[in-house]
Amino acid sequence: xxxxxxxxxxxxxxxxxxxxxxxxxxxxxxxxxxxxxxxxxxxxxxxxxxxxxxxxxxxxxxxxxxxxxxxxxxxxxxxxxxxxxxxxxxxxxxxxxxxxxxxxxxxxxxxxxxxxxxxxxxxxxxxxxxxxxxxxxxxxxxxxxxxxxxxxxxxxxxxxxxxxxxxxxxxxxxxxxxxxxxxxxxxxxxxxxxxxxxxxxxxxxxxxxxxxxxxxxxxxxxxxxxxxxxxxxxxxxxxxxxxxxxxxxxxxxxxxxxxxxxxxxxxxxxxxxxxxxxxxxxxxxxxxxxxxxxxxxxxxxxxxxxxxxxxxxxxxxxxxxxxxxxxxxxxxxxxxxxxxxxxxxxxxxxxxxxxxxxxxxxxxxxxxxxxxxxxxxxxxxxxxxxxxxxxxxxxxxxxxxxxxxxxxxxxx
Amino acid sequence: xxxxxxxxxxxxxxxxxxxxxxxxxxxxxxxxxxxxxxxxxxxxxxxxxxxxxxxxxxxxxxxxxxxxxxxxxxxxxxxxxxxxxxxxxxxxxxxxxxxxxxxxxxxxxxxxxxxxxxxxxxxxxxxxxxxxxxxxxxxxxxxxxxxxxxxxxxxxxxxxxxxxxxxxxxxxxxxxxxxxxxxxxx
Numbered sequence: 096x097x098x099x100x101x102x103x104x105x106x107x108x109x110x111x112x113x114x115x116x117x118x119x120x121x122x123x124x125x126x127x128x129x130x131x132x133x134x135x136x137x138x139x140x141x142x143x144x145x146x147x148x149x150x151x152x153x154x155x156x157x158x159x160x161x162x163x164x165x166x167x168x169x170x171x172x173x174x175x176x177x178x179x180x181x182x183x184x185x186x187x188x189x190x191x192x193x194x195x196x197x198x199x200x201x202x203x204x205x206x207x208x209x210x211x212x213x214x215x216x217x218x219x220x221x222x223x224x225x226x227x228x229x230x231x232x233x234x235x236x237x238x239x240x241x242x243x244x245x246x247x248x249x250x251x252x253x254x255x256x257x258x259x260x261x262x263x264x265x266x267x268x269x270x271x272x273x274x275x276x277x278x279x280x281x282x283x284x285x286x287x288x289x290x291x292x293x294x295x296x297x298x299x300x301x302x303x304x305x306x307x308x309x310x311x312x313x314x315x316x317x318x319x320x321x322x323x324x325x326x327x328x329x330x331x332x333x334x335x336x337x338x339x340x341x342x343x344x345x346x347x348x349x350x351x352x353x354x355x356x357x358x359x360x361x362x363x364x365x366x367x368x369x370x371x372x373x374x375x376x377x378x379x380x381x382x383x384x385x386x387x388x389x390x391x392x393x394x395x396x397x398x399x400x401x402x403x404x405x406x407x408x409x410x411x412x413x414x415x416x417x418x419x420x421x422x423x424x425x426x427x428x429x430x431x432x433x434x435x436x437x438x439x440x441x442x443x444x445x446x447x448x449x450x451x452x453x454x455x456x457x458x459x460x461x462x463x464x465x466x467x468x469x470x471x472x473x474x475x476x477x478x479x480x481x482x483x484x485x486x487x488x489x490x491x492x493x494x495x496x497x498x499x500x501x502x503x504x505x506x507x
Numbered sequence: 508x509x510x511x512x513x514x515x516x517x518x519x520x521x522x523x524x525x526x527x528x529x530x531x532x533x534x535x536x537x538x539x540x541x542x543x544x545x546x547x548x549x550x551x552x553x554x555x556x557x558x559x560x561x562x563x564x565x566x567x568x569x570x571x572x573x574x575x576x577x578x579x580x581x582x583x584x585x586x587x588x589x590x591x592x593x594x595x596x597x598x599x600x601x602x603x604x605x606x607x608x609x610x611x612x613x614x615x616x617x618x619x620x621x622x623x624x625x626x627x628x629x630x631x632x633x634x635x636x637x638x639x640x641x642x643x644x645x646x647x648x649x650x651x652x653x654x655x656x657x658x659x660x661x662x663x664x665x666x667x668x669x670x671x672x673x674x675x676x677x678x679x680x681x682x683x684x685x686x687x688x689x690x691x692x693x
Contacts, residue, residue, distance in 0.1 A: 117584045117586070117599075118584070119587070119588045119595035119607060120586060120589055123589070158556075158558055178555065179555075181556025181557070181589060182556070187590070188590065
């Protein structure tokens with residue numbers, strides 16, 4: 096259309112000062128500010144953003160500022176839109192500001208539920224799940240093929256349901272169902288021969304896991320539930336066995352901002368699996384595990400420290416045993432070289448520094464069985480990471496040989 | 508439209524509907540259009556306390572609508588006073604004017620009447636057509652007219668008038684004619 100040059104000509108050279116009185120409501124004073132979202136989501140908003148919202152109280156309505164805050168809220172709350180609404184206040188010539196977020200009902204995949212990992216010594220692993228949020232309910236389903244986290248490659252499907260509020264926003268319900276088919280590494284099968292301490296392999300496994308989570312005090316949560324695992328053993332005969340356990344976990348997750356641009360993230364948890372005869376289980380054991388990760392960010396620099404440890408008492412099936420030497424712990428090592436049957440003790444840590452896309456890391460740890468000596472192993476590596484993609488080469492530190500492992504990861 | 512009678516009974520209106528015109532000296536003003544634009548989501552936005560920006564363009568077309576004789580462009584910002592429950596409107600362009608304590612209909616009319624287009628040089632017996640176009644800004648992502656530095660954001664206006672791939676904001680349009688100045692009541 097030919098109107099464009101005319102518009103440009105009309106407006107060129109005209110300067111107009113920004114006028115706060117364009118909106119007639121700019122003469123009113125803000126009495127209160129509210130985000131119409133579940134309290135748990137509001138509690139997770141960054142402190143500077145909350146401070147900015149609080150600073151609106153007592154000032155005149157500035158719609159440009161409200162739109163700016165809405166855009167930040169939209170990003171933080173992962174909402175499809177956030178609309179600032181102004182309503183009459185309780186006092187004359189005062190108004191209340193309500194930020195109204197909306198979430199679209201759509202299928203989405205979070206990085207927690209969708210990722211891909213390649214380890215040059217263990218092959219590909221990945222999972223992809225999509226979920227939809229209907230009100231306070233999240234329904235999801237996905238596929239998994241993983242040879243990284245456990246001693247087995249487990250491949251199959253999973254479905255989950257999460258109720259984000261159950262009567263109170265401090266109470267949540269989750270239900271997970273998984274059914275997998277297993278494949279085993281030759282090293283694991285050979286290590287099982289001639290020993291009776293560790294239970295044997297199985298061909299199929301399914302798990303039904305209802306969990307209730309209580310928000311004790313943000314950001315501390317306590318989860319309690321039951322895991323009903325049933326699997327079909329392969330040797331000496333194909334029989335169905337159960338491993339049912341009460342599961343409890345305590346998690347503390349906090350993000351805070353220091354002076355300037357410093358950001359800190361702390362994520363710490365303790366979990367207990369107690370498989371007792373109370374649950375009609377074929378395996379009686381107790382599994383304790385702790386994990387702590389701390390991330391510090393300043394400008395382009397990130398420091399990441401992680402530690403995990405655990406112990407098992409009793410006779411636990413293979414899927415419950417600890418593993419080290421994968422894409423997350425003792426990177427560069429092959430978990431089947433370290434302990435083809437895993438271990439009932441674990442201690443592993445990692446120190447990582449990132450500058451922009453570059454990363455260097457040092458991993459150390461050991462996985463062993465009770466009553467046997469723990470052999471500490473170390474590895475170092477470097478890599479690149481950006482936009483959810485990670486590429487790393489890791490070197491196990493050992494005498495005589497240099498056998499790097501290549502790791503590629505992607506959060507979908 | 509009853510007001511259309513003022514334009515001369517022999518003139519036919521286009522299918523877009525009737526426009527009501529006033530000829531005042533050298534200036535032609537539109538005083539009514541066959542649509543309401545402060546309604547639906549726009550009205551909801553106003554009642555939420557948010558301002559709504561409306562760009563208006565009035566064109567005089569000649570040569571059987573093949574050529575534009577003259578144009579006038581204005582930017583108006585409407586808002587709804589939450590305490591007085593009345594509408595206010597500010598004309599930012601061509602030059603600043605404002606009115607407040609208006610009903611919804613009066614606010615619409617005020618904006619239309621405050622965008623005159625000059626008829627200077629148009630022969631009284633020459634056929635012309637009138638077209639009015641409105642662009643009502645999308646609430647979600649309005650391009651700012653005024654930058655933080657106080658100047659006009661020309662880039663935003665270029666973007667506004669050349670949008671093709673994005674969902675278009677409401678764009679009511681009306682066109683009527685042919686008219687002759689000699690037939691219009693002054």
